[in-house]
Amino acid sequence: MLVTWRYRKRKSLIQSFDPRAWIIFYACFLASSLFFWDLRFLTPLLIIALVVIFTSGIGWHEMYRAWLFIGGFIVFFSLLTFLTGRGGMELYTEEHLITSLSTPFTIFGWRPTLNITVERTFYALSQLVRVFSIASMTILIPYSLNPAHYGVTFHGLGLPDKIAYAMDLTMRFIPTFGRDFQLTLDAQRARGYEIEKLRGGLIAQVRKLAPLIVPVTIHAIVGSEDIIDAMDLRAFGIGPRTWLEQLHYRRRDYVLMALAALLLAVSVIVSLLGYGRLWTPEWALRPFGF
Amino acid sequence: MDRKLLSVIIALVAVLVLFLLVVWIGGTINESLKLDETALLRFVFVGLGLLIVFVVYWLTRSSGAWDVGTREVVYMAIGAALYAVFSYLFNGTVFAVPSVSQVALRPAIAIPMFFGYAFGPTVGFFTGAVGNMFGDALTGFGLSPQWSVGNGLIGMIAGMVALFADKKRSMNMVLIISLVLAAIATALYFLNPTLANMLYFAPGEGIFGDQAITLFAGLSAVIGLVLVVIVRFAFGKNVDVAAAVTWSMLGNFIGLGFAAISDIWINGYTPAVAIVGEFLPAAGPNLIFAAILVPILVAAYTAAQRQAGR
Numbered sequence: 001m002l003v004t005w006r007y008r009k010r011k012s013l014i015q016s017f018d019p020r021a022w023i024i025f026y027a028c029f030l031a032s033s034l035f036f037w038d039l040r041f042l043t044p045l046l047i048i049a050l051v052v053i054f055t056s057g058i059g060w061h062e063m064y065r066a067w068l069f070i071g072g073f074i075v076f077f078s079l080l081t082f083l084t085g086r087g088g089m090e091l092y093t094e095e096h097l098i099t100s101l102s103t104p105f106t107i108f109g110w111r112p113t114l115n116i117t118v119e120r121t122f123y124a125l126s127q128l129v130r131v132f133s134i135a136s137m138t139i140l141i142p143y144s145l146n147p148a149h150y151g152v153t154f155h156g157l158g159l160p161d162k163i164a165y166a167m168d169l170t171m172r173f174i175p176t177f178g179r180d181f182q183l184t185l186d187a188q189r190a191r192g193y194e195i196e197k198l199r200g201g202l203i204a205q206v207r208k209l210a211p212l213i214v215p216v217t218i219h220a221i222v223g224s225e226d227i228i229d230a231m232d233l234r235a236f237g238i239g240p241r242t243w244l245e246q247l248h249y250r251r252r253d254y255v256l257m258a259l260a261a262l263l264l265a266v267s268v269i270v271s272l273l274g275y276g277r278l279w280t281p282e283w284a285l286r287p288f289g290f
Numbered sequence: 291m292d293r294k295l296l297s298v299i300i301a302l303v304a305v306l307v308l309f310l311l312v313v314w315i316g317g318t319i320n321e322s323l324k325l326d327e328t329a330l331l332r333f334v335f336v337g338l339g340l341l342i343v344f345v346v347y348w349l350t351r352s353s354g355a356w357d358v359g360t361r362e363v364v365y366m367a368i369g370a371a372l373y374a375v376f377s378y379l380f381n382g383t384v385f386a387v388p389s390v391s392q393v394a395l396r397p398a399i400a401i402p403m404f405f406g407y408a409f410g411p412t413v414g415f416f417t418g419a420v421g422n423m424f425g426d427a428l429t430g431f432g433l434s435p436q437w438s439v440g441n442g443l444i445g446m447i448a449g450m451v452a453l454f455a456d457k458k459r460s461m462n463m464v465l466i467i468s469l470v471l472a473a474i475a476t477a478l479y480f481l482n483p484t485l486a487n488m489l490y491f492a493p494g495e496g497i498f499g500d501q502a503i504t505l506f507a508g509l510s511a512v513i514g515l516v517l518v519v520i521v522r523f524a525f526g527k528n529v530d531v532a533a534a535v536t537w538s539m540l541g542n543f544i545g546l547g548f549a550a551i552s553d554i555w556i557n558g559y560t561p562a563v564a565i566v567g568e569f570l571p572a573a574g575p576n577l578i579f580a581a582i583l584v585p586i587l588v589a590a591y592t593a594a595q596r597q598a599g600r
Binding site for chain 2: 030031034035073134138162163165166167168169170171172173174176177178181202203206207209210213214216217218220221222224225227228231232236237268271272273274
């Protein structure tokens with residue numbers, strides 16, 4: 001049995017557009033965010049994301065789990081970035097030290113030290129804004145895109161029938177397999193399996209993951225026979241496919257697509273001009289004597 | 291000329307012209323332009339990866355291995371969805387599965403390998419590329435399109451065994467190529483043993499990419515290769531299992547090699563950092579999953595097929 005995303009029809013900004021236009025806007029938004037590490041350029045993208053979130057019509061009770069997971073994930077990794085400076089070394093070559101915190105003890109002669117620098121701070125902030133914008137725009141899609149429109153949307157974006165239908169099925173299968181995985185995990189736990197306490201060497205640990213991965217995978221393949229039969233009985237792939245519902249662009253969709261193209265073009269041009277790299281403002285350096 | 295080939299060539303030329311125009315215009319308005327500081331190169335490498343896929347397809351298009359029917363469409367979707375779900379679950383945040391000497395457990399990679407081998411290169415490519423894309427989206431990791439193409443190549447190459455009439459002979463060729471690739475990568479590790487492992491993170495210990503690669507992670511490509519060879523000869527009579535692990539190994543080397551090497555231009559890494567810091571810690575452990583999980587999946591699938599009589 002297929003499990004679906006929690007889509008329902010709402011009065012919202014996203015759903016007022018053709019799904020193809022929205023996917024194009026989303027893709028341009030995503031690509032644009034890749035060009036920037038500068039907070040001044042990431043903030044407008046964050047504002048767009050916030051407008052979309054607050055006009056999505058999706059209640060807190062409907063997706064608080066998703067927000068908690070993504071929020072926790074983003075905050076955790078941004079904090080880790082702030083503490084370790086991971087990834088930032090590709091973006092800055094010089095660091096201005098604000099303070100250095102050392103533990104009062106040593107471990108085999110090594111004293112754990114935490115260096116807090118202006119660059120690390122702004123890099124972590126930029127990462128927080130960037131990842132939050134991308135993640136929030138992404139998780140709204142399954143809540144706002146009608147599952148009946150998946151196939152026709154991808155087809156309308158220029159994908160061949162078969163690939164469009166494969167994308168349609170992929171989006172439908174994801175929540176189903178998530179549920180199957182949870183059922184399998186519960187069943188194995190009832191038999192004494194503990195994924196949190198895998199013991200033994202590397203090979204033994206990998207082998208012990210098989211009781212989770214193999215049943216879910218084989219069950220999915222065996223269960224797909226019904227879907228294949230149903231599609232074959234409807235002569236899938238014999239000729240050009242028709243879709244039950246048709247999508248039609250309206251003026252607002254053209255405006256949205258034009259805005260998306262403009263956003264991407266401006267991002268590319270600004271990036272080529274040399275702007276958008278990690279920004280550490282003068283006012284942040286001054287109080288520390290730099 | 292074939293219409294399909296013509297349209298692909300026109301599309302590729304259009305993309306190339308557009309990129310050259312962007313570089314030319316960018317260079318005119320900004321003399322100090324460094325392309326690796328923009329995100330443009332990521333999309334160039336996506337185009338390059340897709341070009342590789344197209345060339346391989348075009349050279350072997352007469353083979354039935356590339357055919358896409360109803361069954362393949364459904365398997366593509368199942369493979370991509372499973373890969374996305376497993377990537378999301380085993381990315382270190384939902385299930386904090388332990389790691390051994392900087393080798394984190396990422397069992398999801400067995401999915402594109404198995405689907406590629408069992409259902410052909412098209413299914414394998416779709417499973418790896420689309421599954422990785424959805425997996426990143428579910429986690430909120432953002433977008434690394436060149437790594438999605440690299441994952442797609444893993445599945446596609448695992449499925450290319452179907453292009454060969456004699457699986458056993460193809461395995462020997464694949465073993466030799468893989469041996470050469472593993473030897474080059476491991477030699478680079480011995481020349482640069484102090485480089486950081488760019489992919490390793492242990493949030494509990496506050497470690498992410500700033501620790502020198504361990505000896506175990508540095509040798510993981512060789513260890514994985516040895517494991518694959520053991521499986522290949524231990525299952526000498528079961529050609530399916532032997533071929534699945536052997537071709538998965540080559541797919542893993544080439545797919546991740548493509549993604550890691552692209553970071554030389556995209557992130558400005560040196561070749562040594564790309565190979566030792568990125569390729570080895572990703573490709574080596576994947577071989578261990580290939581050697582263990584792929585045979586189990588192949589055996590389970592064969593049993594299910596036998597039972598269903600299909």
